[in-house]
Amino acid sequence: MSLKVLFASSEVFPLIKTGGLADVSGSLPSALQNLGVDIRVILPGYPSVLEQLTDIQHLAILDNLPAVNEVELLLGTIAENQVKAIVVKSALLYERGGGPYADANGQEWQDNGVRFGILSKVAAILSSPNTPIKDWQPDIVHCNDWQTGLTPAYMKLVDHSSAKSIISLHNMAFQGCYPYEMLATLDLPASAFLMEGLEYYGQLSFLKAGIYYADAITTVSPGYAQEIQTEAFGFGLQGLLASRGHEIIGILNGIEPEEWNPETDSYLPKNYSHSKLAGKKQVKKALQQKLRLNIDANAPLLGIVSRLTDQKGLDLFLPIAQNLLDAGCQLALLGSGDNELEIAFRDLATHNLGKASVTIGYNEPLSHQIMAGSDLFIMPSRFEPCGLNQLYGLAYGTPPVVNRTGGLADSIVDATAETIANKTATGFIMEEVSSTALLNATQRALTLYRTEPKVWRQLQKNGMSQNLSWDKSALEYLDLYQSLLESK
Numbered sequence: 217m218s219l220k221v222l223f224a225s226s227e228v229f230p231l232i233k234t235g236g237l238a239d240v241s242g243s244l245p246s247a248l249q250n251l252g253v254d255i256r257v258i259l260p261g262y263p264s265v266l267e268q269l270t271d272i273q274h275l276a277i278l279d280n281l282p283a284v285n286e287v288e289l290l291l292g293t294i295a296e297n298q299v300k301a302i303v304v305k306s307a308l309l310y311e312r313g314g315g316p317y318a319d320a321n322g323q324e325w326q327d328n329g330v331r332f333g334i335l336s337k338v339a340a341i342l343s344s345p346n347t348p349i350k351d352w353q354p355d356i357v358h359c360n361d362w363q364t365g366l367t368p369a370y371m372k373l374v375d376h377s378s379a380k381s382i383i384s385l386h387n388m389a390f391q392g393c394y395p396y397e398m399l400a401t402l403d404l405p406a407s408a409f410l411m412e413g414l415e416y417y418g419q420l421s422f423l424k425a426g427i428y429y430a431d432a433i434t435t436v437s438p439g440y441a442q443e444i445q446t447e448a449f450g451f452g453l454q455g456l457l458a459s460r461g462h463e464i465i466g467i468l469n470g471i472e473p474e475e476w477n478p479e480t481d482s483y484l485p486k487n488y489s490h491s492k493l494a495g496k497k498q499v500k501k502a503l504q505q506k507l508r509l510n511i512d513a514n515a516p517l518l519g520i521v522s523r524l525t526d527q528k529g530l531d532l533f534l535p536i537a538q539n540l541l542d543a544g545c546q547l548a549l550l551g552s553g554d555n556e557l558e559i560a561f562r563d564l565a566t567h568n569l570g571k572a573s574v575t576i577g578y579n580e581p582l583s584h585q586i587m588a589g590s591d592l593f594i595m596p597s598r599f600e601p602c603g604l605n606q607l608y609g610l611a612y613g614t615p616p617v618v619n620r621t622g623g624l625a626d627s628i629v630d631a632t633a634e635t636i637a638n639k640t641a642t643g644f645i646m647e648e649v650s651s652t653a654l655l656n657a658t659q660r661a662l663t664l665y666r667t668e669p670k671v672w673r674q675l676q677k678n679g680m681s682q683n684l685s686w687d688k689s690a691l692e693y694l695d696l697y698q699s700l701l702e703s704k
């Protein structure tokens with residue numbers, strides 16, 4: 217009998233996406249399914265999910281839930297990879313405009329505690345003796361981030377589940393903290409509101425609940441697994457994490473070859489590969505045309521696709537941007553987030569027509585075109601649990617400039633005389649977190665780009681020929697599932 221895994225996530229590509237969590241929740245279950253795991257994802261029934269899933273059928277009605285009368289469970293299929301998805305359908309909770317966490321103006325939904333509390337609760341019920349789905353009961357419930365952090369707590373404290381639970385930490389900065397009253401709203405026992413339990417500085421923390429009650433903890437890179445046990449990166453949970461330090465497993469994310477492959481990417485006007493790099497030049501030209509940048513094959517084009525938040529460190533880029541543009545670089549930025557950053561980057565573009573293009577918003581095709589058409593990808597994140605964009609940069613022959621942190625340090629090899637000679641160099645790493653360090657790393661890249669075209673091509677090839685697929689990481693998750701079941 218194959219291993220049954222319920223993979224709980226608040227976003228799953230291509231059904232719904234705001235960031236890397238969706239990419240992981242889209243590809244990892246598919247890679248595990250290819251390894252013979254009987255896996256189903258569970259996610260909220262946002263409108264885009266109900267629209268895109270195929271073969272949707274009614275599974276069950278769940279009533280007696282806290283905070284809401286009932287939800288309907290549907291079973292559908294993700295057409296792209298044939299992974300089965302259990303959808304928690306509730307018009308009250310999930311069927312509205314805007315995004316999964318906030319309205320169209322970026323204002324967080326007031327009832328997110330209930331929305332993701334119910335998602336967590338339903339996942340726990342499906343692994344319990346009270347599940348309405350008797351013919352498919354998971355051996356493992358694999359939770360992701362705070363939105364499904366309460367699941368391990370429900371499994372242990374309320375629903376008497378015999379399945380094992382895992383929490384994967386994709387970003388410690390988001391924790392889902394709510395006032396004490398939320399405990400009663402979500403039918404969680406007040407007796408568990410302890411430091412050794414659900415309580416976090418007087419509040420209920422969904423993420424802490426996951427970390428405290430899960431049978432296993434993973435993070436999305438080995439580097440981040442170490443960093444989150446320190447004050448600088450643990451966002452207050454470093455003590456708890458350090459107490460389970462030897463149990464935290466760091467598994468680097470892979471990328472989805474069906475989605476992120478320059479040889480087949482249908483968003484690109486021209487496909488290319490590491491042995492046929494000429495196509496990349498055509499993509500660059502088309503991108504310059506599309507973004508109204510000066511058509512110039514020799515101008516180094518710097519690409520940025522990112523949430524515009526403090527984490528991503530793009531405020532470090534602003535003070536050096538004019539300098540780089542004046543020195544002949546071009547910029548193509550796509551992103552959205554903090555108002556101040558959006559305004560500052562828009563201003564930069566307004567003052568540098570033909571040299572800097574700034575697109576505020578979310579745009580999947582343009583993100584691929586920037587990744588492929590740029591010469592260099594800029595990613596100076598202050599912290600980065602794994603980071604996917606630098607991996608896409610490797611695959612697309614767009615060497616990344618990154619900060620030495622988390623998954624960036626784990627996945628990029630700095631170009632030095634030695635790593636260039638032994639053909640392991642794949643990008644450029646900043647010496648410290650500062651604008652000067654970002655400028656230095658970018659200038660090192662520009663010097664190579666301009667003066668050593670052969671070395672540059674080798675650098676591109678080093679990145680492009682890496683195996684970045686999910687296969688290896690999926691095997692590590694499978695090992696973890698098996699070892700958890702053996703420990704029963």
Ligand code: ADP
Nearest residue numbers: 235236522523551577578579580583603604605
């Ligand atoms: P995070 O999850 O912290 O935002 P990652 O690098 O792990 O960062 O993943 C970001 C994902 O979201 C990538 O797939 C990236 O291409 C995508 N992305 C981020 N911002 C945008 C945007 N404005 N438009 C399209 N895709 C975006």
